[in-house]
Every structure is written in C-alpha cells, then in structure tokens.
Amino acid sequence: MKVLMLGWEYPPHISGGLGTACEGLSRALSRQGVNIDFVVPHLFGGEDAPHMRLMDPSKVSGRVEAPMHKSVSEVWVEGQNPLLGDEPGAVSARAALLAEMGISVPGKPGEQGAAGVKDPNINVIKIPSFLSPYLNAASFKRKRRGLFGKGGLGLEDEAFLLQLETLDEILPPAIRSLLPESVSAGGGAEHYAGDLFQEVGRFAARALGLIKNRDYDVIHAHDWMTFPAAVALKALTGLPLVLHVHSLEYDRCGGNGNWQIEQIEKAGLDAADQVIAVSYYTRSLIHQRHGVPLGKIGVVHNGVYAREMVSRYRQEQAWPSKIVLFLGRVTFQKGPDYFVEAAARVIPHVPDVLFVMAGSGDMLPRMVERVNELGISNNFLFTGFLKGQEVEKMFSMADLYVMPSVSEPFGISALEAISFQSPVIISRQSGVSEVLSHALKVNFWDVDQLANLIVSVLKYPELGQDISLMAGEEVRRLRWDASAVKTVELYNQTLARISG
Amino acid sequence: MPSVCFYFQVHQPFRLKHYPFFNIRYDHSYFDQEKNGGILRKVAKKCYLPTNQTMLRLIDRYQGRFRISYSITGVAIEQMQEYCPEAFESFRELAKTGCVEFLGETYYHSLAGVYDEAEFQLQVKKHADLMEHCFGQRPTVFRNTELIYDDRIGEMVAKMGYKAMIAEGADDILGWRSPNFVYSSTNPAMRLLLKNYRLSDDIAFRFSNQGWQEFPLTAPKFANWVHKISGNGEVLNLFMDYETFGEHQWESTGIFEFLDHLPGEIFKHPDWDFLTPSQVVERYNPAATINFGRTVSWADIDRDLTAWQGNQMQKSALKNAFDLGHEVRSRNNPTALDLWRRLLTSDHFYYMCTKWMADGDVHAYFSPYNSPYEAFINYMNVLTDFRQSVLNLKPSKEARA
Numbered sequence: 077m078k079v080l081m082l083g084w085e086y087p088p089h090i091s092g093g094l095g096t097a098c099e100g101l102s103r104a105l106s107r108q109g110v111n112i113d114f115v116v117p118h119l120f121g122g123e124d125a126p127h128m129r130l131m132d133p134s135k136v137s138g139r140v141e142a143p144m145h146k147s148v149s150e151v152w153v154e155g156q157n158p159l160l161g162d163e164p165g166a167v168s169a170r171a172a173l174l175a176e177m178g179i180s181v182p183g184k185p186g187e188q189g190a191a192g193v194k195d196p197n198i199n200v201i202k203i204p205s206f207l208s209p210y211l212n213a214a215s216f217k218r219k220r221r222g223l224f225g226k227g228g229l230g231l232e233d234e235a236f237l238l239q240l241e242t243l244d245e246i247l248p249p250a251i252r253s254l255l256p257e258s259v260s261a262g263g264g265a266e267h268y269a270g271d272l273f274q275e276v277g278r279f280a281a282r283a284l285g286l287i288k289n290r291d292y293d294v295i296h297a298h299d300w301m302t303f304p305a306a307v308a309l310k311a312l313t314g315l316p317l318v319l320h321v322h323s324l325e326y327d328r329c330g331g332n333g334n335w336q337i338e339q340i341e342k343a344g345l346d347a348a349d350q351v352i353a354v355s356y357y358t359r360s361l362i363h364q365r366h367g368v369p370l371g372k373i374g375v376v377h378n379g380v381y382a383r384e385m386v387s388r389y390r391q392e393q394a395w396p397s398k399i400v401l402f403l404g405r406v407t408f409q410k411g412p413d414y415f416v417e418a419a420a421r422v423i424p425h426v427p428d429v430l431f432v433m434a435g436s437g438d439m440l441p442r443m444v445e446r447v448n449e450l451g452i453s454n455n456f457l458f459t460g461f462l463k464g465q466e467v468e469k470m471f472s473m474a475d476l477y478v479m480p481s482v483s484e485p486f487g488i489s490a491l492e493a494i495s496f497q498s499p500v501i502i503s504r505q506s507g508v509s510e511v512l513s514h515a516l517k518v519n520f521w522d523v524d525q526l527a528n529l530i531v532s533v534l535k536y537p538e539l540g541q542d543i544s545l546m547a548g549e550e551v552r553r554l555r556w557d558a559s560a561v562k563t564v565e566l567y568n569q570t571l572a573r574i575s576g
Numbered sequence: 577m578p579s580v581c582f583y584f585q586v587h588q589p590f591r592l593k594h595y596p597f598f599n600i601r602y603d604h605s606y607f608d609q610e611k612n613g614g615i616l617r618k619v620a621k622k623c624y625l626p627t628n629q630t631m632l633r634l635i636d637r638y639q640g641r642f643r644i645s646y647s648i649t650g651v652a653i654e655q656m657q658e659y660c661p662e663a664f665e666s667f668r669e670l671a672k673t674g675c676v677e678f679l680g681e682t683y684y685h686s687l688a689g690v691y692d693e694a695e696f697q698l699q700v701k702k703h704a705d706l707m708e709h710c711f712g713q714r715p716t717v718f719r720n721t722e723l724i725y726d727d728r729i730g731e732m733v734a735k736m737g738y739k740a741m742i743a744e745g746a747d748d749i750l751g752w753r754s755p756n757f758v759y760s761s762t763n764p765a766m767r768l769l770l771k772n773y774r775l776s777d778d779i780a781f782r783f784s785n786q787g788w789q790e791f792p793l794t795a796p797k798f799a800n801w802v803h804k805i806s807g808n809g810e811v812l813n814l815f816m817d818y819e820t821f822g823e824h825q826w827e828s829t830g831i832f833e834f835l836d837h838l839p840g841e842i843f844k845h846p847d848w849d850f851l852t853p854s855q856v857v858e859r860y861n862p863a864a865t866i867n868f869g870r871t872v873s874w875a876d877i878d879r880d881l882t883a884w885q886g887n888q889m890q891k892s893a894l895k896n897a898f899d900l901g902h903e904v905r906s907r908n909n910p911t912a913l914d915l916w917r918r919l920l921t922s923d924h925f926y927y928m929c930t931k932w933m934a935d936g937d938v939h940a941y942f943s944p945y946n947s948p949y950e951a952f953i954n955y956m957n958v959l960t961d962f963r964q965s966v967l968n969l970k971p972s973k974e975a976r977a
Binding site for chain 1: 888949
C-alpha cells in the first residue's frame with residue numbers, strides 16, 4: 077500500500093494537535109507496512125520522520141533561497157529534508173519530474189552532491205545550470221517582488237497551470253476558484269499567517285507538481301487546508317481520496333465560522349471517497365453540518381504514544397498550592413469562560429488553590445477582565461502561550477487538568493495530561509470522552525458540577541490517585557497501532573468499493 | 577433422598593441523591609426519594625409481585641412440598657413499606673404458608689462483618705428482630721452481605737447462636753470437593769451450605785443468553801441436570817438474587833414459565849424434594865470440615881472483596897465511614913445512628929469499583945452514577961456533611977480546607 081499523505085504541519089513545528097496526530101498515525105501506518113509520502117507546505121528543519129518520505133513542495137518546486145554570496149548555480153536549501161538530500165529515490169523523483177517537463181537534467185544523481193554537504197542539517201542542491209538565467213540575483217529579486225510573489229516560482233508552477241486547465245471543469249467551484257489566483261498571487265510563507273487561502277492554494281499547486289509519476293494507491297489528506305490540493309490531485313490522477321477530519325470550522329468558531337472554509341470543507345468532503353472522523357462526535361457533526369452520509373464516514377480515534385513518565389517538577393519545587401490547569405487556545409471552542417466561572421466557585425472553599433490558564437487566543441483579554449471582576453486574581457494565573465518544554469513542565473506541575481471544551485473533535489491534550497499523571501476533567505462534548513472512561517466528565521455548561529468535581533479532586537486525594545492510576549493504564553491501551561489498523565481497513569474498503 | 581435448596585436475596589439500598597460539595601453544611605437530607613421509590617415500584621412490579629404470586633401458586637400446587645428461603649434486608653423492607661406496601665404484604669403471605677424460611681443478615685446490607693464486629697452484632701440483631709416482627713420467625717441460618725465469608729466470620733456468627741451459614745462454593749476453597757454436601761465450618765457447631773454456582777448461574781445469568789450452547793434452557797433440561805446429581809450429592813444449593821425473575825431475566829424470556837414448571841420436573845424423580853436451609857442441616861450430616869482461609873464473596877469472577885475495597889477511594893470511604901462507629905453509637909441519637917448505618921450499605925462502595933469499568937459490566941448496570949469517581953465524590957460529600965453537621969465534629973484532615 078502506497079499512500080500520498082497531505083498534511084499542514086509536522087512536529088516539532090506545530091500550532092495544534094494536528095501535527096502530533098499526523099506523526100502518530102503515520103508512524104503506526106508505516107509499522108503496518110504502509111509506504112507513505114507525506115507532503116507539508118513547509119519544513120523548518122528538525123523534523124524527525126525516518127518512517128516515511130517527508131516532502132516540502134515549496135522546496136522542490138522552486139522556493140529556493142539564494143544567498144547572495146554564493147554562485148547562482150549553487151543554492152542552499154535549509155531543512156533536514158531527506159527528499160532533497162542524499163536520498164537517491166527523492167533525487168530521481170525530482171529528476172523524473174523535470175524530465176517529464178521536457179527539461180534535461182545535467183549530470184548523474186551521484187554528482188548532485190558535488191557542492192559538498194557541509195552541515196548534516198543543511199542539504200545542498202546543485203541547481204541545474206539551465207535555471208541559472210532565471211536565478212541570477214537580479215531576476216530572482218524581480219520575480220519575488222513582481223509576478224510570482226516573494227516565494228519565487230519555478231517551472232513546475234507553470235507546468236501546473238497547464239495541467240490545471242484540463243482540471244478546470246471537474247473541480248468543485250469552491251476549490252477551483254482558490255487555486256489559480258493563489259498561485260499567481262503567491263502569499264507569504266508564514267505558518268497560519270498571511271493570507272491563509274493563498275497559502276492553501278499555493279500548497280495545492282505545488283503538491284500537484286510534486287507527485288507526478290509516482291504510483292500511489294490512495295490519497296489521504298488531513299483537514300481543510302489540504303483539501304483543495306487533495307481534491308485537485310484526485311481529479312488529476314483518479315486515485316481514491318480519503319479525507320481525515322481532525323476538526324471542523326464549526327469546532328473552531330462555533331456558528332461564526334468562515335464561510336469560505338466551510339465551503340472548502342464541504343466541497344472536499346463531497347469529492348472524497350471516504351471520510352475519516354476522529355470521533356463519533358465529529359462524525360455526527362460532519363453529517364449535520366455538511367450533509368455527508370453517515371455511511372461514508374468512518375471513525376478512527378487518535379492514539380497516544382507511551383511516553384516516559386516525566387518526573388513531576390512540583391515535587392522538586394515543593395510548590396505550595398494545588399494547581400488546576402487549563403491548557404489550550406483561549407477561544408470560544410475551548411470553553412475558557414467555564415473554567416473561570418468554576419474557579420470562582422471553588423476558591424472560597426480551597427483557599428490555597430492556584431488556577432492556571434495556559435495559552436493565548438481571542439478570549440484572553442476578556443478572561444483577564446473577568447478574573448478581576450470576580451476578585452479571584454490572587455488564585456489565578458495567566459501564563460500566555462507555552463511551547464515545548466514549558467508545556468511539559470506545566471502538565472507535570474498540575475494536580476488536575478480541566479478541558480471544558482464547548483466543541484472538541486478529539487482533545488488529545490487530555491491524554492497528554494494523563495501521561496503526566498494528572499487526573500482530568502473533560503467535557504462530554506469532546507471526542508476523547510468516547511475513548512476515556514477513567515476521567516471525570518461534565519457537560520461544559522454545567523459550571524456548578526464542574527466546580528463540584530474540581531473541589532472534590534482537591535479535597536479527596538484518593539480520587540485523583542485512582543483516576544490517574546486507572547487512566548494511565550487505559551491510555552497505554554490507546555495505541556496508534558489500533559488507529560492505523562482501522563485506517564488500513566478503511567483504505568481497503570475504499571479500494572474494494574471503487575474497483576468493485 | 578437429595579434435596580434442592582432455593583435461596584433468594586432481596587435487597588434495595590437507599591441510594592443517595594446528587595449531593596455536590598457546596599451542599600455541605602446546608603443540606604442534611606441525603607437520599608433520593610424519587611429514585612428509590614421509582615426503582616422499588618418498578619422492581620416490585622416486574623419481580624417481587626409476579627414472582628411471589630408464582631411461589632404462592634407452587635406452594636399451593638404441591639401442598640407444602642415446594643419450599644424456598646429468602647433473606648430480605650431491613651432497608652428493602654423499609655422501602656417496600658414506604659413505596660409499595662403490597663409487595664411487603666405478599667412476602668407476609670409467603671411467610672404464612674410455613675414453606676418459606678427467612679434467613680438472618682445485617683439489617684443494612686453492610687460490610688460490618690468485615691470491619692466492625694460490634695456494629696455487626698447490632699445490625700444482625702436488629703434484622704432478626706425485624707424478621708420476627710414481620711414474618712413471625714427468628715432466623716437460625718445466616719447469610720452475610722454478598723455471601724462474604726471466612727473462618728473468622730463463621731466463628732463470629734456461630735457465637736451469636738446461628739446453626740448454619742450459606743456461602744459461595746468457590747473453586748479454590750472447595751478444591752476437589754463438591755458443593756453438593758453439607759459441610760462443617762471450623763466451628764463444629766456451624767454448618768455451611770455452599771452455592772452450586774454453575775447451576776445457579778445457569779438460571780441467574782445464562783438463562784436468556786442466546787449465545788450459550790444450552791440455550792434455550794427448559795425446565796425438563798434443567799431438572800435432568802439436577803437429577804444427575806443423585807448418588808453424588810445430597811443437596812443442590814441454588815442461590816441467586818430474587819431479581820433474576822422478571823428484572824434481570826425479563827418476563828418475555830420465559831423465566832416465569834420456567835419457574836412454574838421446574839418443581840414439577842424435579843419431582844418427576846421420586847428421590848428429590850425441596851428443603852429450606854434449616855431443614856437441610858437437620859437432615860444431612862456434614863461431609864467434612866472446610867476451611868475458608870481467604871475471604872470469599874459471590875461477586876464477580878474474583879469472588880473476593882475487591883468489588884468493595886479494591887481501590888484507594890473505596891478504602892478511604894470505608895475507613896472514614898467505619899471510623900465514626902464508636903462516636904455515633906455513643907450519642908444516643910437514633911436518627912443519626914440510622915442515617916449513618918444507611919451509609920454503610922455495601923452498594924455505596926460497590927458503585928466506586930473501578931476494576932472492570934472499561935467493560936461496561938454489571939457494576940455499571942447496577943450503579944446510579946455515571947462513573948465510580950462520581951460515586952465516590954457524592955458519598956464523601958454526604959459523609960463529610962454527616963460528620964460535620966450531624967455529629968458536629970471538626971472537619972477531618974482530608975476535608976479541611
């Protein structure tokens with residue numbers, strides 16, 4: 077089984093749970109013998125993905141930085157990208173791609189490393205000499221400023237534009253309208269920044285250029301940002317399309333979602349041969365919001381990696397108070413306001429508790445204000461956005477993790493908290509509550525019950541002990557391998573349905 | 577002449593209402609009247625009333641040769657009297673036939689036998705008084721909560737004058753021996769009747785299981801299995817929850833027809849009859865002395881105490897509850913004493929069991945809570961209020977802010 081997988085981010089450079097989920101699933105799929113080419117818009121270096129081929133189409137299709145002090149025919153490409161480095165298959169794929177575009181590649185693959193690899197984290201690609209006329213410093217700059225935007229644009233994009241004309245008629249309007257404009261406009265390359273739609277379109281265009289001549293069985297794409305690329309690829313290749321929904325626009329924004337994103341979601345889901353939802357909760361939401369028949373939506377719950385239990389920082393520090401933690405984006409979807417209201421009910425009964433809200437988001441200012449209004453700021457702390465080790469440290473200090481999400485497709489952070497031996501309270505409106513029995517569960521709007529549960533965990537220490545003990549065992553059983561088995565099953569069903 | 581000995585357990589706990597932490601100090605009513613009344617009336621309608629009717633009919637039909645025994649907890653009797661007096665009356669009808677024996681147990685279906693001997697004796701006496709008052713007979717055979725038994729408990733009950741106890745015929749205790757004989761406990765005055773769990777569970781658990789190879793179970797088939805014991809045993813002890821009839825096995829499964837036909841099928845073999853537990857120990861001599869080196873119950877496949885004291889929450893809740901015993905008994909406050917004792921009912925601790933939660937098993941079926949954790953929280957909140965508000969004790973260490 078050979079799968080072309082399209083993602084939007086990959087650890088360690090992630091902004092949410094999507095990258096983590098993609099890593100977990102792809103690793104487990106490769107253990108199931110699935111061969112994966114994983115395409116993301118940008119690689120930043122430091123990605124660790126020995127189990128598959130990780131590709132950055134912006135690097136392949138011409139987004140090359142040309143340091144001015146180098147000769148124009150020798151360009152540095154940052155990133156630990158096996159595709160571009162000494163991995164022979166990748167080089168030949170690129171060569172084949174260029175060859176098919178009628179471009180001869182001078183030299184043999186073995187000679188491509190002639191410039192010498194000076195740093196293992198930096199792959200050097202010798203740009204074929206025919207590109208030189210386009211890539212002298214002056215014209216490179218002109219291109220960046222002008223026609224094609226700052227990312228630059230190589231031949232592949234032009235080839236893509238040709239291909240796109242043939243696709244034009246079969247693509248759904250929501251996706252068709254997205255593609256060409258964004259390619260020519262060329263947005264900024266910032267993650268979740270700039271004009272996201274341009275970036276999505278550009279990604280689609282580049283992915284199209286990238287995958288030619290490779291014999292995949294299935295295209296598998298994660299969340300709406302990759303749907304245009306995935307749908308266009310399906311139109312181009314006729315391959316079965318599996319779309320994986322980790323969250324919907326509705327989950328992120330409630331009823332006030334961006335209409336264009338919802339249109340892209342719907343167009344993608346309609347074009348898909350199989351949809352995968354991360355929970356039954358999300359499955360029914362996809363059905364309700366986009367009218368996708370339930371029969372077309374399979375459920376594959378996320379897994380979790382057994383991690384080494386991190387020694388608890390609080391024990392070293394002898395932290396004086398109990399910590400109740402909210403960690404996540406401070407947005408409507410995550411229910412931070414319910415956390416604050418519950419805190420106000422708990423604090424009078426447990427004077428030495430500290431409520432911590434870790435994360436940032438559009439509701440943060442309102443939350444700060446509300447904490448002041450309630451007069452609980454002595455027991456309430458805002459950390460702002462945490463990343464990497466800070467997150468781990470925060471989890472390990474927590475005596476209780478609370479996830480009061482209004483709408484949560486899965487909620488992998490609850491599993492992370494458990495792996496740090498913290499008991500968790502999760503909302504019933506979360507996908508993770510489908511797979512986790514050893515947790516306290518509450519309807520997100522039931523602030524009184526949430527406060528009752530919080531105060532009970534703080535007052536009765538046996539409760540937290542038993543929950544984290546049992547949940548730890550339960551989470552160890554929630555392996556990505558099971559998710560991968562289910563995914564492969566859905567691949568096979570899809571293939572059988574299409575060929576049958 | 578071998579005998580079938582039927583014993584049925586009748587119990588309903590006083591379930592707690594939803595009692596959040598913030599009610600402590602303000603709210604001293606702990607029980608969910610509506611839920612308890614609703615459940616009792618439902619179970620009476622589906623099980624107690626129709627099954628009692630069937631039993632009365634059978635006793636009548638076989639003119640005294642069909643005999644059965646019950647143990648009915650004090651808290652179940654109280655709830656019947658309050659919510660469905662008809663059900664209580666129909667048990668009194670059964671008592672009047674002379675073919676029904678009522679066994680002794682703790683009034684509150686508590687674990688006092690394990691944790692508090694003084695309290696155990698008081699609850700057992702209270703129950704015996706109730707049986708005498710309601711049914712005109714003082715129990716001589718004892719059934720401990722959930723068939724919890726070990727040599728120490730046997731000794732304790734023997735000292736209180738009971739002549740026999742019933743217990744689980746656990747494999748590891750019996751070894752090569754058969755449950756189909758009367759045994760002597762380590763106290764020579766105390767006889768033991770051991771449950772034949774295979775044949776009991778064929779009725780109680782497997783009767784309507786369509787995946788079972790013996791499905792459907794008919795009265796002739798079951799009687800045939802019973803008759804095969806002839807020559808290898810003297811008494812077949814069929815012990816089960818009374819709710820087996822009509823509640824666990826619904827009427828539509830044919831359980832009442834099965835029950836109606838079973839005695840007739842058993843009687844087809846002229847050697848067999850029905851006896852109550854005290855008649856069994858009068859007729860049959862003990863085959864041997866049997867030791868219960870570990871504490872055995874009839875719960876789960878473990879047949880031990882882990883369903884009530886398997887995790888930290890249960891241990892803590894049990895300790896906190898039983899620790900109040902001396903204090904609450906010394907107060908001469910019958911209302912407080914009764915309140916506390918209702919909190920000792922084993923069901924409260926059973927709801928906190930986490931061991932098989934992922935399988936969605938019988939614990940979840942019987943529990944009024946969403947999870948064992950909520951069961952613990954609710955219980956501890958109530959107990960904390962009882963301690964602080966009813967007994968006016970200082971907050972315990974755990975509950976102190």
